[in-house]
Amino acid sequence: MSLRLEELRKHYGTTRAVDGVSLELGERETLALLGPSGCGKSTLLRLAAGLEAPDGGRVTLNGADITALPPQRRRFGMVFQDYALFPHLDVARNIAFGLVELGWAREEQRRRVEELLELVGLSGLERRRVQQLSGGQQQRVALARALAPRPEVLLLDEPLSNLDQTLREALKEELHGLLSSLPVRAVYVTHDQSEAFAIARRVAIMRAGRITQAGTREDVLERPRSGWLARFLGHRNLFAGGDLAVVPTAPRGDTVLLRADLTSLLPAGAAAAAGAAEGAAVTRARVRRARREGLRWRLELDLPEWKLELAWEGYARELAEPPGEGAELLLRVPADAWLALEEP
Amino acid sequence: MRPSWLSTVLGVAASAFLAVFFLLPLVVILGRSFHGAGALARVASNPFYWQRLGFTTGQALLSTVLTVALGLPGALLFARYAFFGKRVLNAAFTIPFVMPTVVAGIGFLALFGPRGLLGLDLRNTLWLVLLAHVFYNYAIVVRVVGGFLEGAAPRLLEAASTLGAGAWRATLRVSLPLAWPALLAAATLVFLFCFTSFGVILILAPTPRLATLEVEIYQLTAHLLELGQAAVLALAQLLVVSAVTLLYTRMQARLSLPLPARAEALPRPRGGARAVLGLNLVVAAALILTPLLALAFRALQGPGGRFPSLANLRIAAHPSAVIGFASLGLALRNSLLFATSSTVVALLIGFAFAYAVARGRWRVLDQISLLPLATSPITLGFGYLLAFPVLVAHPWGIPLAHALIAFPFVARSLLPALRGLDPAHGAAAATLGAGPWHTLWRVELPQLGPALLTAASFAFAVSMGEFGATLLLVRPEYATLPVAIYDRLGRPGAQHYGAAMALALVLMLVTGAVMTLLQRRGRSEF
Numbered sequence: 001m002s003l004r005l006e007e008l009r010k011h012y013g014t015t016r017a018v019d020g021v022s023l024e025l026g027e028r029e030t031l032a033l034l035g036p037s038g039c040g041k042s043t044l045l046r047l048a049a050g051l052e053a054p055d056g057g058r059v060t061l062n063g064a065d066i067t068a069l070p071p072q073r074r075r076f077g078m079v080f081q082d083y084a085l086f087p088h089l090d091v092a093r094n095i096a097f098g099l100v101e102l103g104w105a106r107e108e109q110r111r112r113v114e115e116l117l118e119l120v121g122l123s124g125l126e127r128r129r130v131q132q133l134s135g136g137q138q139q140r141v142a143l144a145r146a147l148a149p150r151p152e153v154l155l156l157d158e159p160l161s162n163l164d165q166t167l168r169e170a171l172k173e174e175l176h177g178l179l180s181s182l183p184v185r186a187v188y189v190t191h192d193q194s195e196a197f198a199i200a201r202r203v204a205i206m207r208a209g210r211i212t213q214a215g216t217r218e219d220v221l222e223r224p225r226s227g228w229l230a231r232f233l234g235h236r237n238l239f240a241g242g243d244l245a246v247v248p249t250a251p252r253g254d255t256v257l258l259r260a261d262l263t264s265l266l267p268a269g270a271a272a273a274a275g276a277a278e279g280a281a282v283t284r285a286r287v288r289r290a291r292r293e294g295l296r297w298r299l300e301l302d303l304p305e306w307k308l309e310l311a312w313e314g315y316a317r318e319l320a321e322p323p324g325e326g327a328e329l330l331l332r333v334p335a336d337a338w339l340a341l342e343e344p
Numbered sequence: 345m346r347p348s349w350l351s352t353v354l355g356v357a358a359s360a361f362l363a364v365f366f367l368l369p370l371v372v373i374l375g376r377s378f379h380g381a382g383a384l385a386r387v388a389s390n391p392f393y394w395q396r397l398g399f400t401t402g403q404a405l406l407s408t409v410l411t412v413a414l415g416l417p418g419a420l421l422f423a424r425y426a427f428f429g430k431r432v433l434n435a436a437f438t439i440p441f442v443m444p445t446v447v448a449g450i451g452f453l454a455l456f457g458p459r460g461l462l463g464l465d466l467r468n469t470l471w472l473v474l475l476a477h478v479f480y481n482y483a484i485v486v487r488v489v490g491g492f493l494e495g496a497a498p499r500l501l502e503a504a505s506t507l508g509a510g511a512w513r514a515t516l517r518v519s520l521p522l523a524w525p526a527l528l529a530a531a532t533l534v535f536l537f538c539f540t541s542f543g544v545i546l547i548l549a550p551t552p553r554l555a556t557l558e559v560e561i562y563q564l565t566a567h568l569l570e571l572g573q574a575a576v577l578a579l580a581q582l583l584v585v586s587a588v589t590l591l592y593t594r595m596q597a598r599l600s601l602p603l604p605a606r607a608e609a610l611p612r613p614r615g616g617a618r619a620v621l622g623l624n625l626v627v628a629a630a631l632i633l634t635p636l637l638a639l640a641f642r643a644l645q646g647p648g649g650r651f652p653s654l655a656n657l658r659i660a661a662h663p664s665a666v667i668g669f670a671s672l673g674l675a676l677r678n679s680l681l682f683a684t685s686s687t688v689v690a691l692l693i694g695f696a697f698a699y700a701v702a703r704g705r706w707r708v709l710d711q712i713s714l715l716p717l718a719t720s721p722i723t724l725g726f727g728y729l730l731a732f733p734v735l736v737a738h739p740w741g742i743p744l745a746h747a748l749i750a751f752p753f754v755a756r757s758l759l760p761a762l763r764g765l766d767p768a769h770g771a772a773a774a775t776l777g778a779g780p781w782h783t784l785w786r787v788e789l790p791q792l793g794p795a796l797l798t799a800a801s802f803a804f805a806v807s808m809g810e811f812g813a814t815l816l817l818v819r820p821e822y823a824t825l826p827v828a829i830y831d832r833l834g835r836p837g838a839q840h841y842g843a844a845m846a847l848a849l850v851l852m853l854v855t856g857a858v859m860t861l862l863q864r865r866g867r868s869e870f
Contacts, residue, residue, distance in 0.1 A: 051502050071505040072513075084503035088521040097517070101508035149508060 002026050003153050003185065008047050008057035010040075017043040019209030020057070025153070030179045030186045032200035034193055036232070040209040041189045042081075045155050048187065049076050061152060072101070077146030077184075079156040083138045085130040091117075091141055092126035098149035116144040119178070136167045143175075147184070154179075154186040160195060172198045193233060197221065205229055226343035227255045235259065236311040238341075247306045249281045249333065253340030260312045262337040265299075266330040267320055285310070285331040287323050299323060303331065348780035351704030354696035358709065361693050362751075365744055366716055369727025370582065376575035376730055383572030387580075393560070397580065400556040403470065404538035407477035411534050414478060415485025416527065418628055420519055421621045422486055423493035424501065426610035433625065437483040440632055442802070442859055443852065444809025445480075445543030446826040450833075450848040451635030452476050452548055454642040459841060461638050468551045476544045479631055481534040486628075488533070492526035493519060498610055511617055532592040536585060540720035543811040543826070547833060557581045558722050558812065565726050566816060575730070578723045589715060636852065643842075643849035656846035659839055660832075669831060670823035672847060676854070679824040682739075682814075683807040686746035690803040691796065693747065694754030699784075702762035713759075717752035724748060725813035739822045745813040750803035757802060761795030762788075801859050808855050825851040 003025040010018040017040040025031050033041045046052045048059060050071035058067045066074060077098075085094050092113045099109045117123045120140035130138060139159060146154060159175070160168045176199045179186050190196050196203050197217045204214035213225045224230040227238050237258040244250040265285065288309075289300040301310040310331070316323055323329060377384055387393050422430070440448060452475065456466040466472040497519055504514040542558040555563070557577055564574035613621050646653025661672040670678070697713065700706040716724075728741045735741035765788055773783040789796075811826045818827050825847055832844035 049506055051505070070510065071502070072508050072510045074506075075508070076506055078503070078506040080499060080503060082499065084499045086500060086503070086518060086522075088518075088524075097504070097509075098507035100517075101513065145507070155506075 002062065003048070004058075004060045005044070005048060006058045006060065008044065008059070009055045010043055010047055010052060011055055016040075016209045018047060018054070021206075021209070021211055022057075023204060023211065023214065025185050025187065028183055028185055029202065030188060030200040032196035032203045033187060033189045033206060034196040034203055035191065035206035037191050039206045041191075041206045042157055044206070045078075045157050045187060045189050048153070049078050049155050050074050075149065075152045077149065077151030077154045079139075079142045079146050079154070079159045081158045081161060083142040083162075085138055085141060085145070087131060089130070090126065091122070091128045091130060091133070094130060094141055095145045095148050097145060102149055112148055113144075116148055119147075120144045135163050136171060139163065139171065143178075147182070151184065154184050156186060156188045158190055159188075161190070161192070168195075175199055205232070207232075222259075223339065224257070225341060227257070227341055228344070230257050230341065239308070241340075243308065244306075247281075247308070249279070249335055249338065251338050251340040255341040255344045257339040257341055258310065258333070259337045259339065260310060261314070262334055263312070264318055264332045265312070265314070265316050265323065266318050266332055268328045268330060270330055279335040281333045281335075282330050283333070285329045287325055287327045287329065290323050290325050290327075297323060301329075301331065348703060350780035350784065351700050351706070355700030355704050355706045355709065358693055358697040358700055359706075361696075362709075362712070366719075366724075366748055369724060369731040370719070372731040373575045373578050373582070373723065373727050376572060377579045383570075383576050387573050387576040393577065396555060396557055396560050399554070400539060400558075401584075403473060403477075403554075403556070404535050404541070406470075407474055407481070407538040408531050408535045410474055411478050411481045411485055412527065412531050414627070414631075415482050415530075416489065416523075417620065418482070418624050419486045419489035419493065419523070420515060421613070421617070421624060422490040423497050423519070424610065425613040425617065425621060427612060427621065433629070436629070436632060437486055438859075439483075439636070439856075440480050441483045441487075442805040442809075442855060443636070444805075444826055444855060445811050446547065446809065446829050447639065447848050447852045447855070448476060448479060448635060449544050449547030450829065450845060451639040452479070453833075454638040454845065455635055457548075459642075459838070461641070468549050468554065470549075470554060472548045473541070473544060473554060476548055477534075477538045477541065479635065480544070481537060482628060482631060484533055484537075485527075485530045488530040489523050489526045493523055494610075497522065529592055532588055536588055536592070536717075539585065539588070540581070540722075542720070542722055546811075546830070558720050561720075561722050561726060562812065562816065565722075565729070571730065574726060578720075578726055581720060582723060585719065586715075589717075639845060639852065640849055643845035645842075656842035657850075660843040660846040660850075670820065670828040672828075672850060674821075675823050675825045675828035675847065676850065678822050679808055679826075679851075679854075682743045682746060682824060683804050686743035686750065686807040687800055687803040689743060689747035690750040690754045690806075691800060694751055694758055694799060694803075695796075697751075697755050698758035698762050702759060710759075713752055713755045715752075716748050721745070721749055721810060721812035721814075722816065725816035728813075728817060735817060737819075739817075739819065741817045742814055742822065742824075743807070745817060746807035746810050747803070749810060749813065750806040753802035753806060754799040757799040758792070758795050761792050765791060801861075804858050805855050808851065808858070825854075 005021060005023045008018050008021045009016070019040070021044055023031070033044065035041045043052065047054050050059075050066075050069060054067065058065055060066065061074075086097065089097070092110075095113045095116055096109045099112060104112070113126065114123070117125065120143055122137060122140055122144070125133070125137070130141060133141065139162075143159070160171055163171065172195055179188075179199065188196070188199050201216060202214070203217050203220050205212050205220065207228065212229055213220055220229075221233065224233060224235070230238060235257055237260050239256045239258065241252060241254050241256055244256055250256060266282070283303050283305045285301045285303055287299055288302050291298045295315060296313060297316050299312040299316075301312050303310055312331075319329070422434075452472060453467070454460060455462055456464055456472055456475075458465050458467055460466075500518050500522070501514050504518050509517060539556070540558050541556050542562065545554060545556055545559050546562075557580065561574045561577045561581070564570040564577065641651065643656055644652040644654075646655040657672070697709060701710045701713075724745055725741075728735055728745060732741065769787050769791075770783055773787045778786060809826060810824075811830070814824055814827055815830070818824070823831065829844050829847045829851070832840045832847065
């Protein structure tokens with residue numbers, strides 16, 4: 001029982017917006033589709049919804065091929081980036097739009113609308129015009145409207161991107177709670193990784209029309225397969241294998257990632273043995289530049305023994321005094337902070 | 345931003361012009377209808393005039409219903425789909441809108457007239473009048489309604505489809521309710537144009553049975569010299585027109601329903617929609633192009649049916665010995681002269697107006713900018729004759745009247761462009777030491793180029809084609825092309841008929857050439 005996208009392809013002119021993408025979505029599962037703007041993730045979503053016809057590949061739902069089915073017969077709910085609320089209808093009529101198409105009785109419609117308004121926390125706003133709602137409220141109405149006909153799949157296209165930062169944080173939590181409590185499978189498209197990882201347990205990363213990696217969020221976060229993905233996720237310490245010849249604990253490989261978030265800084269006087277337990281290496285580090293960002297430090301370190309430069313971020317709790325520029329410290333690098341990547 | 349002295353000066357100038365050359369003539373008409381030998385009572389007690397009012401309203405309503413019935417499917421499909429040749433068609437749809445009434449009238453005459461190509465003489469029937477009115481106004485419905493929907497509808501229709509509504513259901517539940525105010529506004533505009541229809545009636549249905557109020561006012565003024573009764577009729581017409589215009593302005597305000605306007609890529613039509621769209625486009629293209637092609641064919645047809653032949657053009661160009669016949673050269677010269685001068689006047693006034701409204705506190709002006717559009721040319725020309733008796737001997741009333749008739753088009757082209765200018769530019773110029781005058785000259789005018797061209801082309805086309813007011817104000821030596829065409833048409837004989845066709849062809853080509861040259865890039869707001 002699942003939604004399957006098989007080898008989907010879509011091109012516009014010579015641009016391959018979606019270039020052979022396969023994905024599977026199980027019962028009650030939420031998948032985040034994460035990628036930079038222009039990577040084809042919205043097009044993929046529109047192919048799944050039936051708003052675009054693919055140039056190749058299939059869409060199947062519970063084993064049935066629905067590639068040729070028009071969107072109105074798929075029963076996929078969709079939340080649009082700009083919400084696309086109907087300006088001539090009030091909140092209740094917007095939410096009931098799909099129920100009317102299904103031929104629900106008036107009383108049932110009213111009950112369902114009430115239920116959904118309660119779910120998204122907008123009870124009492126039935127008769128409000130949609131133009132009078134705030135951005136966050138419009139977003140909730142759009143979600144309620146998509147959920148009302150009990151869709152097979154819920155598709156969300158950057159639903160939070162038009163909201164301000166604070167609201168986005170709050171709604172992120174709310175959406176996560178809602179999606180995991182409802183018996184609906186969902187595909188959540190976003191370019192914001194904090195959104196993707198907060199909302200979905202499974203994440204697929206898209207780049208230039210292809211899925212570069214898909215898996216649980218831990219998988220993707222801790223074991224990026226390529227240098228591009230590592231950089232996209234915010235890792236900054238990527239090295240060519242040749243540069244690591246003098247580093248005893250580094251793995252062999254063309255592209256190697258050092259996860260600075262797993263390393264720690266120690267005062268210069270600390271006993272080397274204390275840090276070097278369990279296969280960790282300890283090396284000298286000189287602070288070249290230090291910048292404070294709130295409680296955290298952003299440091300550029302020179303590692304003279306390893307002939308490397310390292311970008312380091314963290315609280316530096318182990319240090320007795322702030323790491324000023326020119327300070328001599330020790331860096332403790334556990335063995336699992338090194339990761340040999342499969343692709344550059 | 346604080347209103348500048350420049351906006352005040354321009355606002356005063358525009359108001360003064362409108363007061364003297366628009367309001368004053370109307371006031372004089374008003375005065376004339378209430379004094380004198382009981383003209384009001386004589387008109388009110390004459391059932392003939394009530395009948396005319398009834399007919400005028402009836403034919404306008406019928407024309408409106410027909411135009412909307414034909415234009416609405418076109419507008420919905422235009423807003424919904426992308427298809428090959430859409431841009432060309434969009435441009436073609438504006439042809440009737442800018443083509444002189446006389447040209448359209450002659451075109452339909454060439455098809456359905458006594459010597460019509462189709463061998464079916466519909467002259468002096470209501471059918472032909474309705475057909476010409478649909479020809480004229482189809483574009484208004486498609487442009488106003490289609491343009492309104494195109495901004496927002498695609499995304500909303502997608503939303504509807506994911507909620508289970510197919511093409512027909514989505515049209516019924518989303519497009520139509522959304523388009524409703526735009527549709528009403530377009531219908532009002534169509535009604536206004538048909539209610540004051542003049543040239544079409546005079547050429548296609550000169551029988552008293554089918555005379556509109558506008559035609560009646562003309563007859564009373566020009567032929568019967570019953571100025572008092574004409575004034576009463578003009579007043580009655582003005583009342584109806586003002587009421588409808590007020591309604592239209594109200595709807596314009598509702599049109600600003602905040603639709604998220606963003607350029608969306610439109611899908612291509614599939615299946616049934618494709619067939620409907622194709623059929624609609626074929627009908628529309630036939631409606632627009634056949635009369636014009638028939639006109640061109642007839643104009644270039646020589647004696648004995650030879651084609652192509654320049655015989656008709658030669659007759660038209662020959663300086664006629666008969667008084668009241670302007671030759672092609674003279675009429676063309678007059679038309680170009682009036683068109684150029686009225687374009688200059690219309691641009692000056694229109695710009696002063698738009699600047700005052702956009703930059704200063706002249707909201708009231710904004711409200712009345714559409715009024716000249718609704719005021720009929722005959723009423724205006726008649727008002728000029730009453731208010732400025734000197735015009736009987738002088739030609740300058742013609743370009744002034746043309747400028748006023750073109751004014752709403754000019755204002756509505758310039759206003760959105762001026763409003764669209766980034767106010768930060770003005771502020772930046774001010775901090776760099778430029779006063780309002782220098783800001784206008786060095787920053788704003790250069791950015792208004794396309795809008796000014798659009799406005800100029802509209803004004804030029806309006807003046808080239810203007811018929812009613814010119815007919816009232818003209819003297820033989822100042823006959824314009826439309827007047828010369830009408831003169832020829834009024835005489836019996838194949839020779840004159842051919843010459844009228846030839847003159848109409850020239851008028852059509854000149855208007856078309858000017859519109860093409862002054863490329864329309866901006867968008868006007870009606």
